[in-house]
Amino acid sequence: MCSIVGITSTDAELTSDLMKEFLIQGQIRGKHATGVAYLKNNKVEALKQAVPAEEFTQRDFFPKSKTMIGHTRYSTSDIHYNQPISNQKIAIVHNGVITQENPENWEQHFDFTDFETKNDTELLLKCLAQNANPFLEFVNASIACGVLTDKGEMYCMRNNTRPLWLFKSEYFQGFCSTSDMILRVIKKLDIEVDIIATKPFHKYIFMKQDIRVDKINHNKEVLFSKDQQIIA
Numbered sequence: 334m335c336s337i338v339g340i341t342s343t344d345a346e347l348t349s350d351l352m353k354e355f356l357i358q359g360q361i362r363g364k365h366a367t368g369v370a371y372l373k374n375n376k377v378e379a380l381k382q383a384v385p386a387e388e389f390t391q392r393d394f395f396p397k398s399k400t401m402i403g404h405t406r407y408s409t410s411d412i413h414y415n416q417p418i419s420n421q422k423i424a425i426v427h428n429g430v431i432t433q434e435n436p437e438n439w440e441q442h443f444d445f446t447d448f449e450t451k452n453d454t455e456l457l458l459k460c461l462a463q464n465a466n467p468f469l470e471f472v473n474a475s476i477a478c479g480v481l482t483d484k485g486e487m488y489c490m491r492n493n494t495r496p497l498w499l500f501k502s503e504y505f506q507g508f509c510s511t512s513d514m515i516l517r518v519i520k521k522l523d524i525e526v527d528i529i530a531t532k533p534f535h536k537y538i539f540m541k542q543d544i545r546v547d548k549i550n551h552n553k554e555v556l557f558s559k560d561q562q563i564i565a
Contacts, residue, residue, distance in 0.1 A: 335416075336362040336514065337426040337497075339479040339487050341400040341539050342505035349397040351518070355509055356386035358517040359405045362510060366406040366415040370424035370481050371398035377483050379419040400539075402426045402481045418454045422483045423462050427454040428510055429475035429495050443470075454478075464555050468492055468534060479508055488538040490549070491531060499529040499537060499544060501564065506539055529564065537564075 336359030342348045356367055367389035368381025373396070380396065382389055386405050389395070404416040404426040417424040431453040432442070440446055445459040460467045461480060468476070477495035481487050489508040491497040498512045502525065509515060515528050531537060536547040536556060544564040549556060 335428045336405045336510040337428050337479050338507065338509040339402040339489060340505060340507035341487050343399060345397040345399045347505060348399055348401055351505060352401050352403050353390040354518050354522060355514060356390055356403050356405055358514050359510065360386040362405060368415055368417050369401055369403040370417040370419055371396045371401045372485060375483055376421045377419050377424045377481055379417045379424055381415045383415065400481060400485055400487050402479045416454055418450060418452060418458045423458065424481045425454060425458045425478055427457055427478040429477055431456045431471050431474045466549065466554055466556055468549060468551065469554060488536055490536045491533055493533040497531045499531060500526040502526045506544060
């Protein structure tokens with residue numbers, strides 16, 4: 334059980350302040366580690382530590398960026414392999430389980446190589462970095478994830494095993510694991526947002542003012558748009 338969150342706005346300080354509060358409210362789902370990913374000099378940077386969000390968000394190094402994704406972790410394995418998982422071009426936060434297979438056997442069972450961690454979220458990262466369809470690649474996995482790219486694109490998606498919610502206001506928008514996290518944040522900060530349930534097997538892409546929704550085709554090896562709509 335972990336929490337994931339992503340926020341984008343036109344104000345880096347606003348995004349940073351909101352991210353801090355969402356991480357704090359999300360630590361009920363994981364107090365063992367906290368991390369964020371953001372853009373710096375056209376590269377994706379990740380910061381993570383094996384501390385609760387209340388401690389992590391008070392550190393001087395906490396970044397300011399217009400678009401950020403974050404993670405609080407409940408540790409079920411080695412605490413040194415925390416999230417976000419990143420490679421400078423793409424970063425991912427994930428709630429779920431991709432495989433129970435031992436990391437030493439990943440290269441035998443999957444078409445990916447050169448692993449840097451023992452966190453199975455790295456399998457998902459490598460899949461998405463190739464624009465492959467993770468719901469075909471990992472049929473038996475549980476997936477709710479958010480992604481940030483070096484182009485500044487943020488998107489999220491899930492299958493039918495994990496929750497994921499959207500929030501949207503005039504000034505910012507994003508995603509997080511559960512609706513109760515959003516409710517706690519808006520109550521604490523005394524703000525108003527629209528709360529939107531996500532559908533499984535849909536990709537939600539965050540643009541400047543809107544959220545584009547792409548339906549993922551189960552019969553395609555890539556993240557293929559069967560139809561599209563806009564959440565204005």
